[in-house]
Amino acid sequence: MIFRQIVVIMAISVAFGIVSNIVSPNKIPFFGHYRSLSSGDGPIVPPTAEEGDPPFIAIDVAEMEFSNYDAVFVDARDPEEFECGTIPGSINIPFEYMPDEGLEAYIDSALGDLPREHQLIVFCSGEECDLSLHLGRNLMMLGYTNVAVFFGGSREWEKFGLEMERQVRCDE
Amino acid sequence: MRRVIDNDILTLMVRMAIGITFIYASYYKIIGPGDFAKSIWYYHLVPGALINLIAVFLPWMELLCGLCLIFGVGYRGSLWLVTIMTVVFVVAIASAIARGIDLDCGCFKAAKSSSASTWKPLLFDVGLLVLLAQLYLSRSRKWFLAGR
Incomplete structure (x- = not known):
């Protein structure tokens, strides 16, 4: 029974x-497609991180989001570095080229019609680069509610043997 | 003691409490299976190929078991399933604590890495097990739509 x-x-x-x-x-x-890439160290968090910053995610979380969900990856580096190699499908919003005026229109046009609650994962080259953190803060300030920073960046992504998208061939 | 355990009103209240908890817990998981799949993934306990399947099927089992407990339909079966699920949740949360994984449990909303205490949901689930023990021991036969 x-x-x-x-x-x-x-x-x-x-x-x-x-x-x-x-x-x-x-x-x-x-x-789903899940692999464990964790080095066991958890996410890389820069010393400049502050209370209220977007959450920092580790390589395995970034890869999980990439493989299974429709998170949008945002590369905060210069277009030249972006073209040399980035996470496939990423959108380039170079933080250093961001205008002082009309920031919201600039970011909205780069992200298209993406809803403000869509998962965004911001990154740059790696630990020495904090463009991703600055861009993440700006995105949150503009009302994007689901922003995370992958501070390991494109270098950690490549180090773990994950696919890179290259538009031009560049010397290291 | 026996009279307290067998009390009809107490038994109904416990059934309602556990039933509503499971129905409430199923809600976010049913409307957002992707978030729930991530919650399961965060525990690093389930083989990757099974994560999405569990995320799709488990919330409906929580919802159905909650309804069955409240209305007294398929009562014994749902009681067993709720107990098994709660024991699995306790083991999963305890193992996360033992492995130093800090997360909010994903019980009622998507789990994320978090510094929030993982102990609270563990204690909550242990409390649920105590309530479930009352249902196993109670001989109350009142307010069951399809008998015990």
């Missing part, structure tokens, strides 16, 4: 789960 009830509840749950995931606007693939 108990066993039959358990089986029935589980079967109904599976059926509802399958149907709801097919019709849901927030559906996910039934089989």
Whole structure:
């Protein structure tokens, strides 16, 4: 009796789960792609980090977001560095070229019609570069509510053997 | 003691409390399976291939079990399932604490790396187990739509 009830509840749950995931606007693939890249060190957090900054994420979280979800990666470096190699699909918003006036229009046009609550992951080259942190702070200031900083940046991404997108061939 | 455990009103209240907790917990997971999948991933306990499947199916089991407990339909089966789920949650949270993973548990909203205490949800789940023990021991037969 108990066993039959358990089986029935589980079967109904599976059926509802399958149907709801097919019709849901927030559906996910039934089989995700997850690898563990963690070096066990957790996210790299710069010493300049302050209270209220966007959260810092580790390489494994960045890779999980990249592989499974529609997070938008934002490269805060100069266009020249962006073209030399970046995380595939990233949008380039060079922090050093950001205008003093009309910042909101500049960022909105770079990000297209992205809703303010969409997951954004900001990065630059790595630990010596804090453009990502500054850009992340600006994005939060402009009302983007789901911003994270991947402080390991493109260098850590490449170090872990993950795919890079290169528009031009550059010497190191 | 026996009379307290068998008390009809107490048993109904405990069923309602646990049922509502599970229904409430299922809500964010059903509307945002992606966030729940991330929550599962943060624990680093489940093989990657199973994470999304669990994220799609488990919340509905929480919802159905919660409803079954409240209305007294498929009561014993749902009681077992709720107990198994709670024990799994306790083990998962305890192992996260033991491995030094700081996160808010993902019980009622998406888990994120967090410095917030992971002990609170653990104690909450242990409290749930105590309430579940009352339901196992109670012989109350009142207010069950489909009998016990």
